[in-house]
Amino acid sequence: MKLPVSGRATATAVVAAATLLATGSIAGAAPAPEAGAIAAAPDLPVANVKAHLTQLQSIATANGGNRAHGRTGYKASLDYVKAKLDAAGYTTTIQQFTSSGRTGYNLVADWPGGDTGQVLMAGSHLDSVTAGAGINDNGSGSAAVLETALAVSRAGFHPTKHLRFAWWGAEELGMVGSRYYVNSLSAANRARISGYLNFDMIGSPNPGYFVYDDDPAIEKTFKDYFTGLGVPTEIETEGDGRSDHAPFKNAGVPVGGLFSGADYLKTAAQAAKWGGTAGRAFDRCYHSSCDTTANINDTALDRNADALAYAVWTLSS
């Protein structure tokens, strides 16, 4: 939707204008941004994010109704995301592991360039439970991280830091894929990760707006974005051990992320500030067969996807 922090874009426009004046030239291509100029984060088209969800739903439907670890629907989901990233110029890596006697996969996508001594990561789990298609949990995060990565490519974004996006396998079995990834990093490569941003359930049908309160700088970045939208947030307090940021946090990596709620009930106070239905779960279809494309709040998906892109742009510059 709309750009929230207009000061950021204005400052960039001023820098570009100043560059133009300094060079005294308006001929040829637009001048490269001056060092230190921060390119404005894009408004991610929510229709694109939803198109990825439609594809993930079709994949589940064609594969016994789910995209769970060790099932054909998981690998088909991974192949869909990987093909988009490869076509956009990413360097993709599939990391294979075994859990509960079945083969699992993480997908890691590196955007060429940036300081590989400072890596900013954003990730989401791509597996569903066996009960259903897992469109809010966690097609929503997977689609938004994918669309952010594609927006990086479309913008020809050249951040100071190196960008790495990840889609984790077997989160639903206890964060197996993300833990495998963190454990397989050398100490040196682990130390190069300046931050990990996690997106697990960001389109809940009766949404809340929760920001992880782990690293203060990451938390502030997300909160600034929602302040610009005029949307109040709450701190996410129950999730420390419940999603893929946990292995990173345990390894000493600064983490943050967004969450729109799972099986907990929305309180009257929360419904008063966010709308929706008090006394009802944020996601009544959590881990159920009804977690389909119908189980998404478009406004929450749109806001959280835009916040994701804003954080990636801001924290990598």
Ligand code: TRP
């Ligand atoms: N990780 C959980 C799942 O995939 C969802 C979840 C529940 C969650 N509570 C959370 C995610 C808090 C992040 C934060 O089923």
Ligand code: ZN
């Ligand atoms: Zn889940």
